[in-house]
Amino acid sequence: MTPDHPTWHAAELRKQLAEDLARAGHVRSAEWRAAVESVPRQEFIPEFFAKIDRIDGPTLWDPISAERSGDDRWLEVVYEDISHVTQLDGKTTAADVVEAVDGNPTSSSTMPSLVVQMWEDLEVVDGNRVLEIGTGTGYSTALGCHRLGEDNITSVEVDPQVAARAGRALGRAGYRPHLVVGDGEAGSPDRAPYDRIIATCSFRYVPSAWLEQSKPGTIILVTLSGWIGGTGLVKLTVTGDRTAEGQFLPGYVSFMSARAHNPEPAIIPNLSEGSGSRETELGPEVLTAYGPAQLVAQLAVPEAQHINFGPGGDLPEHLLVQPDESYAALSGTAANWTVEQGGPHRLWDQVETALAGWRQAGEPDIETFHVTVKPGEQQVQIPGGPSWRLPSGGETGSQSGLGRLQVTPHTDRCPGTDG
Template sequence: MNPPASPETTPDRGALRRRLADRLAAAGDLRSPPWRAAVESVPREVFAPEWFERVDTEHGTMWSPVLGDAATPERVYEDTTLVTQLDDKVRPRDVAGPVFGTPSSSSTLPGLVVGMLEDLRVEDGDRVLEIGSGTGYSTALLARRLGDDRVTSIEVDPETARRAASALKATGLEPHLVVGDGLDGVPDRAPYDRLIATCSVREIPRPWLEQSRPGTIVLANLTGWLYAFGQTRLTVTEPGHAIGEFLPGTVSFMVARRHAPPGLDTRAALAADTPGRPTDLGPAILRDWAGRFVVQGALPTAQHVTMQVGNGPFLDHLLDADGSHATLLPQQDGSWNVREGGPRRLWNLAEQAVTCWRAQGAPPVDAFRMSITPDRQTIHLPDDSLTWELPHS
């Protein structure tokens, strides 16, 4: 164990916060004095006193608890995400060493949080709804910037929400906190001038639009069951209608609980053994940020898994709940075959979408637009040469 810190060795938290603000400004994430003032005054260590550190092992990703003396202020003020919960319940103090698990709550890296708050174009006096309070750190930045009364934050996990509330209180902040499903919004406090989601969604939930007014800005991370992401900023134009853009960058968030994909049945794909047909589209498209986004648009209910049968090679499979499946098979000459089965030819649909996207010059995600009417939500290129409708969740 380290000796207790003496006053001389205790780092000056104010200096650490200023240094963080300088770094975020240099990176272009922090762009205005009001958000700088918020970053310089919110003590992140109160919101993330312990966390999990990622450890890549030969068996896969594990999470190692960081707490006590190891959770130093210097580390808290690094521009990194601090994972605070695994599998909807496990906290760092619950485990003695590295464990497997899926992150379910975190303090998102400050650069991303602050960059999003800047992208939200908040103005003095705005009433903001935040979906996904998490540790409460971003809620605290909002409350410092706008005042407690103008900030509402909703968190689905009661234990996470309870800890965020006590951290906010310890910091002298009391925004309006709600425990519940943020996909339903918080109607009692509507209308909002700004909505910001720190979990990703498969479509923009109708209640968010109903709880807006013309001119409201909605900033959300859009995803799907292929886990392709796009950060969208929408402006509500009239009740139930919005138009928006996708912002540059490669932002991804954990999926809002009700929008997460269902369990998969892999049996049909693994049992199939035909040689398949040649395809010009290899699985690399699924590792391309924009290419994957386009395939997800064409196949909104498909999921991607990489699996091995026996000692065979790891293969990429697309699987759909309707029983359709496609498996990419590497050939000795470096080309690809695809083996498809079930009611729909999944890879054929992916090929058509990718061909169309490439014909337009393979534009990045931020070239796309989003349009919402009460009946449908579409993602499209500005000239509508490529367009798809989002599924209702």
């Protein structure tokens, strides 16, 4: 084995990755293929976590590095088309531990196929100035630098430690874009206006600052998600002063939420104060299965969280709850579900009405859903069918009921984010 074997091996793995992504249709242009072949992903994830699922306990995360696994095996895993978790609980990295640990993922390196596909969907052309929300490891940022030049890339990261690691990795790889530590929702006005905006974390709505830092014709690519799990990648074109419109793209893309868009711990209200139970034709699959039905349910009750307690306990198997103490409790079997509702809003009634409208429209998939952004109002509409307003900053309801049972949301279901 020659001293430069790891470097040679990494170059071969990059070529193979680029070939695989092109064959699968994720890479569609020579420029982005060249970026994949050139950017050394190993510089951005020198250590990361491998997921260990357990039946009898919480998920564990095993630290992976060249030192622990050997250069060849480490590089092969680095260049697999999968996401790699790089941080747990907002602080712990794989370099901080020596054995598998419990934790909640808070940053990761997105699978290359999704990263490049999103860059392709952004439709950049030479000279475009791009605002990236969520620097994360810096790998996506580096791809953008290779394609457009480092001076045209501005990337915002909320976590100072994550941002510092990304800056060092970008420097090692030979790139020096404009890096900002701050809230991605605020964008980066110093470098505005931008021709393109891309987010590698999800939001409940499109931040108004992005519209203010755009111009007519700017393309915005962002994953819209929520607290039930409905999610989709939206491509918007800015049409005027703080206005934009577009549609969800085909497929289901899930990113970790921007931290300001995560819910507070759910407060379980007094379930004995609800109305009597009734039968419902809808089961919990509309809350748990990725697809348009889940997205519609989430649009119907955007302030609600879904908690799955499972069968056999004192609490209902599935609970929808929002901060004003409105709730819907589902219990039963696959053939017979009942719902009990309480609080000022009948959450399950709202879900049933929304799903009925979607079905009446022919049960369209999400790529037909139209998104309109205007000052003070953002809306998702099924053409010829119902529409729903997206939440906006501050519309989170009151946090009444403090002192009751609280459940902290768990967010490791996402395939990954560079944010």
